[in-house]
Amino acid sequence: MANTIGIVGAGTMGSGIAQVAALAGYTVILYDIEQSAIEKGINTIYNNLAKGVEKKKLTEKDSEIAREQISTTNDLLRLKDATTVIEAVVERLDIKQALLQRLDDILPHESIIASNTSSLSITALGASTERPDRVIGMHFFNPAHIMKLVEIVKGKETSHTTISRITSLTKEFGKLPVLASDTPGFIVNRVARPFYGEALRLLGEGVASVEEIDRIVKKSGGFKMGPFELMDLIGIDVNLSVSRSVYEQYFHESRYRPHPIQQQMVDGNLLGRKTGKGFYEY
Amino acid sequence: MGMSSKKRSTRTSGKAFLVCGDEHLIQEYTELLAYSDADVFVWHERKPDLPNLKNILYNRALTRVPKKLIAVFELTNISFEKKLERLSKIENHCAKESLIISSTVCHTATGLAARLITPQRLVGIAALPTLLQNELVELTRSPLTHNDAIKTTGEIFFDLKKEVSLVDDRVGMVIPRIVCCLVNEATFALQEEVASMEDIDTAMKYGVNYPNGPVEWGEKIGFDQVLAVMDALQHDTGEERYRPSPLLRKLAAGLAIGERIWS
Incomplete structure (x- = not known):
């Protein structure tokens, strides 16, 4: 399970990120509390993969492998072996903090929790866990399977190791990472x-x-x-x-x-x- | 606009433009105007780098410049003192029918008109380095500007394959104000160590499809020009919102155009 990535939240951003990770060869577990959201998310992924094949951006084989890489769940405990979890739930500090607390209990000590937040403080999210050094921002742009840029956001306590692991992961996803400090709007939404x-x-x-x-x-x-x-x-x-x-x-x-x-x-x-x-x- | 096969006229064409102002703008406007069939007289204290074309004629003083011109492009943004001095010399030297197309990025056309003897021939233009690469130029006018002056200016740009847009007479006009505020914001972010300048540029080009990263755009425009626009906006509106970042001031003092001076 060394290459398992957990995605929390099967909305537009979560499903887009799941697709990107699966195409990069990772085993992906897509979690959402709502069964209907999971179905909708998987549908979106399958449709986008089919469009990719149609536009000759992907081979039929790539698409098939990607589909096989993704499993879904509505049990957060299934993420317990993930090396990285990327959360893309609703943009509310209290909800994200409660989620991060649970992930902190479930995940192995060395696993990283990345947040796709566009506006919340990574430092505040990190503070809700016992591992603020392994909490980081990974801000994808919509649509995540197309837009190249990912803002990697270092919280006050985020470690260098975490930054370098997530930078490598972003590159393996075929994305372009930029490093931002944890300030309002990060780079793009501010500038x-x-x-x-x-x-x-x-x-x-x-x-x-x-x-x-x-x-x-x-x-x-x-x-x-x-x-x-x-x-x-x-x-x-x-x-x-x-x-x-x-x-x-x-x-x-x-x-x-x-x-x-x-x-x-x-x-x-x-x-x-x-x-x-x-x-x-x- | 292809240049190689175009017929190039000499001094005998009888049509002439005069270009003066900030050096970088002189270069851009001279190059564009030289591809028309008119002579382009360049007036500046020292000779700028200019394309080696027969119809570009450099002059240290106005004495040998014809009095009758299609238009004078007065492209000064940075020094208001020099701008007024140039405008006054132009008014004294050039025949009344010669249009005066003056940069109104840092000063309004209305403000300039009040200082002229013949304000009816004054047309404002959004002259900021790099903008001439694109297909449209913004114009403006004072209440005293003659309608014919606007019309003729539109025709001059039509011949140069540019569209024009007439906007209200306000400091910064439209695109200089937006772009300079973006550059200023990027220098605030840089100063606060939000990210490196390469990452700021990458983020804006790939995150929101900007044609240039804001830091590299500032370098191409010239940070001294960006600073002049921000100072003018702050002075005009009295708003703190337009204050230049301390880093922008430092970059402007370096007068770097097109090269990286800060890392």
Whole structure:
């Protein structure tokens, strides 16, 4: 069982990570408390693998082996021999801390617990276990089976050995690791704030319209998507909650202050593509 | 835009542009304008590195520059003093029908217009190094700018195969403000040791598909230019939000363009 990876949470991120690990040749145990979530997660994985074969990114053989590598469970104890567990449960500190406490009891002493959190403190998660040196962030980007980047986040107590083991694992997954310290938003969600924040202010100040700002950002800045198109894709509510989280964790640093336009869009249920209307209509 | 087979005219074409301002911008604009069939007069204290083309003509002073020009590109962002001095000399030297297309990244067109004798010919442009690589340029105007001046500027860029977008007259305009704030944020992250500069660049290129990593983008633009934009935004809005990071100030003092000076 030396190469067993446990994944906790069979949602979008958990199932994507399970697929990546299985394709890299690891034995994967995918856990979720809900049987229905497991079924949905496995379905997503099988569909993505089939698409990979269709697009000739994978062979039929790769896909078959990957499917065989993944087993599922709703009994957390089944993860007891995993060398690494990656958790991708709901983004709430109390829930993740309770989960990490249980994993700490179940797992062998040397196993690493990695969290796919995008906004919570790895140091705070580590503090809920007796092994803060073996707790680390492994932040995948959605969709996890396609996006190359993984932010590896070192908590205050995370050891060098843990960092180097997870960096190697990320590379074996075929991903591109970057190392970030445990600060709000890590790298991407922090450094990207002005892209949305300034676009919203330009709109609010009447410098240019939604369409014109997107056009300028793409055609003069060389970005693939304009800020408003991108907010519509991400979900204006999701984007606001990331902004808010970084803003609050930095004790109201003015650079991260959300914009009233975001709140108004959320209040109006104009959340972007998913509700059919955001800054654009779909 | 293919250049090799294009017919290249000489001084006899009768059409001419004048380019002056920050050196890096002079180079980019001269190179672009030189591919049209006009003469490009470059006015600067010292000769910048320029392509070796017959229609590029360097001048230390304005005396030998024709008075009648299609347009003058006044591309100063960093020093307001020099900008005003250049604008005043241009106004004195160039015929009234010569357009003045001036960078309004750090100063509004309205603010500049108030200092000109002939403000009707002033058009603002988002001139920041690297932006000319792309297909669109942002323009702006003061309330005194003549509609024909905007129209002619649009035609000049159309001939250069660029689209234009007219935005409201605000410091930083659209893309310089967004990009410089991204670069500034990356230097804050770097200063706080959130990650190495290579990892910050990798994260933004692969995590959110940015065309450049923000640190390498800052180097290409020139940290001195980024600092000038942030200082101007902070001064214009009075908001702490736009304060440059102490590291950005240090990087700007190094005046590094296109090379790594900090690791």
